[in-house]
Amino acid sequence: MAGITILDVARAAGVSTSTVSNLLNGRTGRMLPETRERVESTIRDLGYRPNRAARQLRTGKPQVIGLVVPSVGNPYWGALARYLEAAALTEGYHVLLCNSERDPARERQYVDELVSDGIRGIVLCSSLPSLEHVSGLIEDGLRLVAFDRTAQADDPVGLVNVSVDNTIGAELMGEHLVSLGHRRIAFVSGAIRSVNRTERFAGFLRALERAGIARPDVVTWPGSSSADGTFGDVEAAELGRVAATELLTGPNPPSAIFAVNDMTAIGVCRAVRDAGMEVGREVSVAGFDDIVLAELYSPRLTTVRQPMKEMAAAAFRALHAPADGQPTSQATSLLFRPELVVRDSTAAPVA
């Protein structure tokens, strides 16, 4: 296939393999400029490309990072995968893709497997509330970045969390809804157990309290399938639909509904329409995440944007931070500033 080895280059350039290797690894100071040029042009002429497997075998560090997501079929994770891969590419890294399908056992197995493949950096988008099971791996030198998750008390030392500031994001949305004139606002989500759900709800409450508004209706739908009450794409939308239907047909229907994420918001929109009302007029609907779909949906969804590209780049960078092995160092969190995106699904309440 490629066939050309470092030895071929060395011979053709009339130098030793060490010199070629030194050049390849940036130790250019150790040779004459003329030698360097000769070797460089030989590499080009021969079309030589280093063999990653051999390099990895020798150094123990593959030029590959692992990405474990619930499912890249979901646009939110798809966007992360895209931007993470782009960031990795700038440093010559590749991305190994793993879909956990929200199965904790599979998630754990993937991490173990990646580690024993020699991979030293993993971006993990876990469905698990606790990451204790990876603390041993981190102690052994694995760089682990938890994405879409904020720091927890029992986090393993050395874990880096990358997330949007959910509390502030939800607070922004709460303020937006209040400033529009809404007073009866409902919050819709699955069972509030996951970290970011809890935070979003807290931020939302804070905005309402500041405005002196009574505790809002909260509709939480118990998880049906998976153990921790998380849902897939379509299930999230269905959850929104069912929950909103209940709210809208109840005794004191809200004039605005804030859904825990865009998929759920879309389900809420459907329920509103099914009830014969218009989203953005009779009922305002807001989401969270700003997936591509939010812009394309009809009506275009008001939501809270996560700066995905920057977050992905930061996650990749965190993978490269020096492992410090200090058992006393603190877990780190990288919180990103969310942005309120006002579109057509929210408006002032009608009379």
Added chain:
Amino acid sequence: MAGITILDVARAAGVSTSTVSNLLNGRTGRMLPETRERVESTIRDLGYRPNRAARQLRTGKPQVIGLVVPSVGNPYWGALARYLEAAALTEGYHVLLCNSERDPARERQYVDELVSDGIRGIVLCSSLPSLEHVSGLIEDGLRLVAFDRTAQADDPVGLVNVSVDNTIGAELMGEHLVSLGHRRIAFVSGAIRSVNRTERFAGFLRALERAGIARPDVVTWPGSSSADGTFGDVEAAELGRVAATELLTGPNPPSAIFAVNDMTAIGVCRAVRDAGMEVGREVSVAGFDDIVLAELYSPRLTTVRQPMKEMAAAAFRALHAPADGQPTSQATSLLFRPELVVRDSTAAPVA
């Protein structure tokens, strides 16, 4: 990290590394059952896991396949990535993810890079009309599957194409629209140059001709950004919006619009609404692909489903088919049966 080598196992079990290796590679016939059991339990006790890099260095065949897509941020490719990874997992393979961002240079570079990393199997979702540039690699033993693309006259020998039957899919949709009573039906797409666009248009025409309907309006929007007139997600929707607006405000507006894919159909829906009409009543809109979004959109989109899961599994299987090296063998195509999915965006035309 993992640290345990085949030598550790051999020593602990009191055998040689060859025996352990033989066991690992299924050559169990070459040892006594009792030896085998002893080694197997030692492997378990020690938690030994073979080092992929070393295995690859030795065999030249990594347990990794490459996937090159325009962008996993797009739900269509995200779905492929998800199912391909699932199929690969069943055989112990991992998937290396590459986003070409529809840049031909980047696409080519990725393929070259994967090959020189020793990867022997690639699923390529190319934006390029011709795949001639990879014929050399295929001759050298690369297994190359082109996804979402049907066979072409100048295809390199050994290339396997996996695709839905676009012609039949579009024909099904054409029949559906005709049977609903539509007579003035427009087709909307980007510049009709790509293979599957051409096929979809041809299938659509066939259905209309069979029904004795005059040649339909066709609105094709010239590509703006990339060389071959393809668009990204949001651009596809925008294309649909602009094209449909032109049709709807023209002299003889169609009662139904068939878009080349779901994203474009969504843009068409927006234009319909912007024109003060209701999708699924005044104007029927149909798409193609059946991305997740189609089901969630409002109204739910009538479209043509591609059996993604089966197609991904087939693509992975094709990667394993024996390379035959026979320069006389024909390029192969795997065509999948599309399925008409009727939802709410199409209906009989009003008076």
Added chain:
DNA sequence: ATGAAAGCGCTAACAT
């Protein structure tokens, strides 16, 4: 039935 040993392509001491 089992073992010994030669590399796969590369990096990094350690020479010179």
Added chain:
DNA sequence: ATGTTAGCGCTTTCAT
């Protein structure tokens, strides 16, 4: 400034 060389962990002849 450049070269020599010993492995990294594994598979696979070739012996025994």
